[in-house]
């Protein structure tokens with residue numbers, strides 16, 4: 225309609241202009257597509273004045289009025305009132321079923337379902353839409369939670385059905401209850417899954433709120449109550465801060481997340497709901513840091529089993545039985561215990577522990593073992609089922625170096641990067657811990673940090689060459705000759721000394737008795753040079 229009116233006006237203006245430019249020798253008006261329209265000017269004027277002008281006028285009035293009306297609807301409570309009327313009308317058309325969830329049962333014990341539903345409802349975004357909501361400070365300092373007030377209604381949606389919750393409070397007794405109202409026709413379809421859904425959301429919320437704790441096993445003393453001692457777990461590592469192959473990291477993350485959701489699956493298979501990870505790689509490659517990242521990702525408590533404090537197999541069994549659900553059970557440096565014959569828990573005790581047969585009463589546990597070298601481990605320990613996922617933590621390559629440079633020094637690129645890449649290609653390898661330490665100590669000067677990394681990598685290459693050389697000598701039986709000349713030994717010691725100098729940084733002065741620390745002078749020289 226608007227388009228037609230606009231078109232008509234444009235044509236009319238065009239006509240007037242044409243008339244002004246070419247005074248009519250005849251009274252035919254040429255329209256843009258002149259073969260279509262041939263009309264008299266006066267006729268057009270009449271139609272325009274008495275037909276289209278009034279229509280346009282009322283049309284404009286209608287637009288303005290509806291705009292104003294919409295504004296009033298949105299800015300005032302009229303829309304809410306209209307919604308309420310509409311709901312009232314709808315309510316009249318359906319038959320509803322009501323369910324009451326009282327805060328206390330008949331023996332005045334707290335009804336756990338009430339607590340769960342309350343937590344669930346308060347987590348819904350639509351709580352904000354209720355007429356009255358309480359603002360309560362949360363557990364964390366800057367957290368504010370919305371809590372539904374008495375006699376408020378919340379409308380939830382589940383599997384296409386609408387579920388109404390009314391927060392009722394008895395005026396005389398002061399007892400609270402939540403009343404669920406659903407259409408009778410939806411009742412059979414949604415009630416059971418909806419209640420289960422509330423349970424799972426509640427569990428998730430509780431898990432997120434929970435303070436993660438680190439448990440360590442203490443010596444087995446009879447007077448002590450329980451074997452675990454705990455402290456709040458405050459490790460800052462997250463999945464994002466651990467430097468490792470992005471694809472691998474994402475795969476581990478999705479593996480962990482799918483494990484969390486697999487309760488039914490494990491039960492169906494008749495398996496203990498646990499998953500075992502083996503983290504293996506040289507020292508300082510981030511295995512322990514990764515465990516902290518997992519704990520922070522899942523909000524699971526960490527049980528760090530110190531096998532040296534375990535007296536025998538039954539003690540190990542007791543320790544496992546005293547762990548809780550939703551926890552990480554960690555044995556660091558497992559290879560160290562398996563390597564020594566004299567460990568208190570026997571190999572079969574450790575294998576049973578790994579199989580999780582003691583944890584028959586617990587669920588949702590993640591077992592993590594760390595070792596430095598997989599080759600020296602008995603293959604039965606690593607068989608599938610005992611260890612589900614093997615994750616390798618390698619020494620730094622150029623890619624992980626770049627990630628470290630970005631996170632530690634804020635460097636995306638640098639003129640020294642090609643040189644670093646070249647050294648990595650020669651086979652030089654340092655652990656992320658070593659490179660990270662150099663970067664942290666030299667963070668005030670990224671160039672100095674990179675130069676130090678390059679020197680450290682060069683020294684590492686030379687040491688490797690020296691070690692290879694020494695090995696060759698020993699294999700050829702001439703090791704004694706080498707020892708006499710001190711060839712390999714001196715070389716390694718020298719390198720080691722230089723390497724230590726590069727770190728830097730903090731060196732114990734042997735001449736001081738109080739073991740105080742001071743900055744290495746070479747570092748000061750460096751910094752002067754760099755600035």
Ligand SMILES: Nc1ncnc2c1ncn2[C@@H]1O[C@H](COP(=O)(O)OP(=O)(O)OP(=O)(O)O)[C@@H](O)[C@H]1O
Nearest residue numbers: 465466467468506507508509510511512513656657
């Ligand atoms: N991949 C990495 N990503 C981020 N930081 C790392 C990484 N590897 C090592 N680090 C840093 O190096 C230090 C030592 O790392 P971590 O203790 O996790 O190594 P590890 O593999 O457990 O060594 P070990 O085998 O000796 O126990 C930590 O401070 C950590 O921040």
Ligand SMILES: [Mg+2]
Nearest residue numbers: 511512556594
């Ligand atoms: Mg470690």
